[in-house]
Amino acid sequence: MDFNFDIIGGYLPLFLRGTLYTIGFSIASIILGSVFGLGIGFGRMVKSPLWRWPFLAYINFFRGTPLYVQILIVHFGLVPAFYGSTNALISGVVALSLNSAAYTAEIFRAGIQSVDPGQREAALSLGMTGRQSMRFVVLPQAIKRMVPAFGNEFIVLVKDSSLLALVAAPEIMYWGNTMKGQYMRIWEPYLTAAVIYFVLTYSLSKLLSYIERRM
Amino acid sequence: MKSRNKWVMSALIAMLVVVIAGCGSDNNASSGSGGEETVVKFASDATYAPMEYMDKDTIKGFDIDFIDAVMKEAGMKYEVVNTGWDTMLESVKQGTEYQAGLSAVSITDDRKQTYDFSVPYFESTNMIMVKEGSDIKSALDLKDKTVAVQTATTADELMSKIMGVGNTKLKRFDSNAVAMMELDNGGADAVVADIAIVREYIKNNPNMKLVGITDTPNFGSEYYGILYPKGSELKAKLDPAIQKVIENGKYEEIYKKWFGEAPDLTNLKNAQ
Numbered sequence: 214m215d216f217n218f219d220i221i222g223g224y225l226p227l228f229l230r231g232t233l234y235t236i237g238f239s240i241a242s243i244i245l246g247s248v249f250g251l252g253i254g255f256g257r258m259v260k261s262p263l264w265r266w267p268f269l270a271y272i273n274f275f276r277g278t279p280l281y282v283q284i285l286i287v288h289f290g291l292v293p294a295f296y297g298s299t300n301a302l303i304s305g306v307v308a309l310s311l312n313s314a315a316y317t318a319e320i321f322r323a324g325i326q327s328v329d330p331g332q333r334e335a336a337l338s339l340g341m342t343g344r345q346s347m348r349f350v351v352l353p354q355a356i357k358r359m360v361p362a363f364g365n366e367f368i369v370l371v372k373d374s375s376l377l378a379l380v381a382a383p384e385i386m387y388w389g390n391t392m393k394g395q396y397m398r399i400w401e402p403y404l405t406a407a408v409i410y411f412v413l414t415y416s417l418s419k420l421l422s423y424i425e426r427r428m
Numbered sequence: 429m430k431s432r433n434k435w436v437m438s439a440l441i442a443m444l445v446v447v448i449a450g451c452g453s454d455n456n457a458s459s460g461s462g463g464e465e466t467v468v469k470f471a472s473d474a475t476y477a478p479m480e481y482m483d484k485d486t487i488k489g490f491d492i493d494f495i496d497a498v499m500k501e502a503g504m505k506y507e508v509v510n511t512g513w514d515t516m517l518e519s520v521k522q523g524t525e526y527q528a529g530l531s532a533v534s535i536t537d538d539r540k541q542t543y544d545f546s547v548p549y550f551e552s553t554n555m556i557m558v559k560e561g562s563d564i565k566s567a568l569d570l571k572d573k574t575v576a577v578q579t580a581t582t583a584d585e586l587m588s589k590i591m592g593v594g595n596t597k598l599k600r601f602d603s604n605a606v607a608m609m610e611l612d613n614g615g616a617d618a619v620v621a622d623i624a625i626v627r628e629y630i631k632n633n634p635n636m637k638l639v640g641i642t643d644t645p646n647f648g649s650e651y652y653g654i655l656y657p658k659g660s661e662l663k664a665k666l667d668p669a670i671q672k673v674i675e676n677g678k679y680e681e682i683y684k685k686w687f688g689e690a691p692d693l694t695n696l697k698n699a700q
Contacts, residue, residue, distance in 0.1 A: 221431070225678050226576075226594070227514050227593070227594050278540070281691075288615055293614065293615075297614065298613055298615050299613040299615030299616075300615065301599070301615070353530055357622075377607070378602075379601075379602060380601075380608070380610075381576070381599035381600055383596050387600070390580075390600060390602075391579060391593065392585075392598055393579070394579040394580030394581070394585075395584075395585065395593070396538065396542075397517055397538070397542055397543070397580065398538050398542065399514055399517060411690045414663070
């Protein structure tokens, strides 16, 4: 395989800019997705089936359809309806957050349900209210258990953001496609993109295992 | 426990070896028989109506009718497969599975460094598509506007030169269909694409009130060619057949079928 490093050199500044966008998309979406996911996770655990139903439907829809399709629906349907026109930055964050919320909701639920019910009963018998027992006894234990799954979701999000090239969001893969277009060569852009994504996700996983050890 | 792990490992390795060996012998078999058969396989990215597109599961379009006439002229068996753009580029470069690419590929100097091209078989130019009432009149008006193009097309190349490769107001999409949706939803002020594509889209969407603008000084003529791997022997066989089809009126017939008008062959013949 002939590999032309010169053409990568010319695109490096664009790839770096794309990396900043990828990081931005991922951080914004993991934050919004967790806040949203927390609400959905609690909604999912409501006792009454009638109230639980919409949250379940949300989770099933976003976990059961491809992100590829979700991005297109958000970009050409949802965002124009609210914003007036398409905007790749908004649709990028919205699509990734909505998708991520479905997964974090399940992470929250699994984390909370993994805490032995006895813990809550014990807290209640000490005179804590339901809310206090959740806040001071159940959640601290649940969060510790959620960290690995949550970190995994973050890494998946970084990689999945590459699909945003579909709607011309200027992240890493977008510049890879642009480079491919100019030179009609596929190895240089795709392998460069692969290396950048790997550096991002690998350093992220190192950071996460450090946090896990500290908790 | 330890010995059981060993067994599992050796079984896995054995499976891996079998799979790899299987792949290897498969390749040998197909390349061996490839030499005997004379079916020329063309790769194509059939998302480019009316040049090539999928009608349910069959590939259709101007290019497809054209290659049919050429291959009949040359007396060779052939097959056109919709592989998508990336696969086409890489597999035609290797030249083993697909011996040529047919996908309204414009002949450019950059591309000639990696591929061989047939003689030009189609004259095209890029066209700007805007909504009615837009103040855009020429390519230079697009400089500070938001423009949507399909990645890897000559429209992408032209607009990259006018607006700058790194300009984020130049939005590149996977297909022209998505680029046109972006215009429709207000995310772009204009789409630049091949004239045949733009005309077809305007014709098919009369309610959207779209206008096509040509700009000959800034968007010059470009010519489509069949894509070959470097050093392909196919070029010498097909070039005379292409010229024959253009000379004998068959080309004009196909052109009229797809574009409803007769082609102006002077430029095309000069380019050859």
